[in-house]
Amino acid sequence: MSASPFVLPPVRLLPEGDLARSALDVPLLERALRLARWAAPERVVDAAGELLEADLVVAAGELGLSLEEADTLGETAQAWAAAVDSGLLALEIEEEAEESTPQGEAAGRAVPGENLDAVAAGEVQDVLDAWLATAESALAEAAAPDLESLHDSEEGELPEWDPEAEADFLDTALANLYTLAALDDGSESVQGAVPLPVLAASLVVPDEMEQPSDAVLEEVTEVMLRLDDHFRLLAPTGLVDYQPLDDALIEDEDDPGLPEPGDDLDPDEISRYGLVRLTPLGLYGLRQLLLDAGASAPVVGDLAGAPGAELLDALAGYPDRLARAEAEGWLADRKPAEAARELLAAARGTDDGAPSRRLMCQQTLTLVGAGAEPAIREVLDDRQLGGLARVWLTESGAQDVPAPDAEMVYWLTVDTLAAQLAAGDDHELLSELVADLVARHDGFFDAAWRVDHPATADVLEAMGQLHPDRRSAKAARKAAFKARSREAH
Known part of the structure; x- marks a missing residue:
């Protein structure tokens, strides 16, 4: 992904063992693994590292794909490329042969790669690394031009295509999808999936624009169609679950009948406009790519061993449900009184962030048991903390809680x-x-x-x-x- 020095909301991730098992079931990686095993001890390849035509047909049969289907050889070639990109296969092509051998003729060989045994054995990190390599390869392919669809039959020319700009567009769309997934409270999703119009609008409609103009709505429609093409290609990678845009809605090119942002549609109707969801594996993989691009992408549980001040500063920017989960993880291995003292000490201050720390402290203390009461009573006379201490004691049903004076209130x-x-x-x-x-x-x-x-x-x-x-x-x-x-x- 392109460099993206921005801060993303925290996410929950499945354990890596569960993710690795999911990765082995992803169609693209599963096919790549089968072809890598089939290729042993070696297979002849051309100068680009691709199978020769006869072997490509045999490989398709190895994958159980029917040659009667139009995309069979393309899917087989994609799986072969994924095996090479993920290190399941290694290419041995002499430089002279690579430069002088015509495409489609024998120029070298493919042999089992150094990652094959570890991935085949289910080694967790090796499996995840191999899957992520196949996903990155697919992302690059998704941003490449489809020459057949781009060809202008009337002019006989190809329109201008900027692969770098298209890659940036797809990166931004996926980063927005990641953010929507992290912040999802059910208001913008349909059973956890983001409607394509919502994602498209997030890329096009300015935050300050209350009513999109006709020009902006037209751009939203164009973006939806571009996203539909990309997500259809990415679905086999395991990055996303995608329910495509209903072709019947776009058959009329002059009036595609697509919804406007804010249209009130029932769930069944919305699903016709496309639904996309990052899979748990996709959430993990996209986070890795975002981290590599320089983004800050926290995970719930990262702060379990952090000092109290670091916890409170971070929670101020977390959605409520994730803030609670992070706070529960932080409290899990701490005794109530010790945790309360650390949080209260961290909440003090007159800096700009101090009010937010105190509010997070108050909310986190609601998760602490009665064992925290002695520590909380210690700050009753503290001008900064006495008020929130009284709130906690009162809500906990404690006795003999002194009334606050007007100044404290x-x-x-x-x-x-x-x-x-x-x-x-x-x-x-x-x-x-x-x-x-x-x-x-x-x-x-x-x-x-x-x-x-x-x-x-x-x-x-x-x-x-x-x-x-x-x-x-x-x-x-x-x-x-x-x-x-x-x-x-």
Whole structure:
């Protein structure tokens, strides 16, 4: 994949042993392995390392493919190339023969490769490496031009084709699919699969565009058709499960009848427009390619041995369900009181990230048992941590929980809002929260601007933008001004 120095959301991966077993069942690798065994002790190849025509026919029979099918020899050649690319076969072609022998004539031989025995024996890492090599080869092939489909019969010329640009397009589509899979909460998927229009729109429609223009919608349609071609080719690799675009929808080239982003379609109708899902093996493989390209692609469980501060900083950027899973893994081998002390110590601070750490600390502490109570009571008098400690004790049903003073209540309110604003929480939900807070506390803004918190002015300014009532919004902005004036002095 092309260089991609970006941060991706965390994912769950299956154990590598399970992934290796899945890889051995992938059609492309399974065929490559069969051909590598069949080729022993050697097979004649041409200067490009491909089987001669007679042997290609025999190899197709070895794979159980019918010569009556149009794609049989192409599929056989693809499996042979996968065997070579994955190291299951090694080519021995003299340089002179490679340069002087016409294509299709004997120029050298293929012999069992150094990876064959290990892959055949099911060695986990060797199997995964071999599968990933076949997947990379298929990705390169998917980005290559299909000369037959590109040929312009009227002009007798081939249109311009930029393999590098097409490879970048496919890389971006797969990275977006990876992100959608990681963030999937069921709202954008159909039984875990992403509708092709959703993926296409993610590549074309700008985030700030509420209503796509006709030109953008036309581009979405074009991208869908390109993706359909690519995913049909990639399905045998084990990277994706793909239900292709219904050909009946695109028979009319002038009016393909494809949906617009936001169209309300039932699941059965949506499936006709194509559904794509990264397989568990595809999630693993694509992550490896993204890591090689320079991306940051965490896995749930990576932080099990990390310090508390590193855990809390990371959880702030995790989706809720994955944050919980990561926190549970971190807590698994720690005693409740020790874990609570480490988390609370990590939550302290006045830096910009401190409110988010405290919110993650509060959420992680909900997973800790009653054994954490002594450690949590130790911070009741701490101005930064006393509020969240009282919340935990109250929600845990503890007795003799001292009531917080008004200053602590307001400080915790500002701190929590600062964390939610930093997380970019849903605008409507935040607006409702702000309105509810103000309604429950008489004179909220008169007291809030005096709160000694680094984010007080920013929070009040944001409340002025979020509050649905104009009078309250104005009061919030006025309070923000007072807070900034106080900070200046």
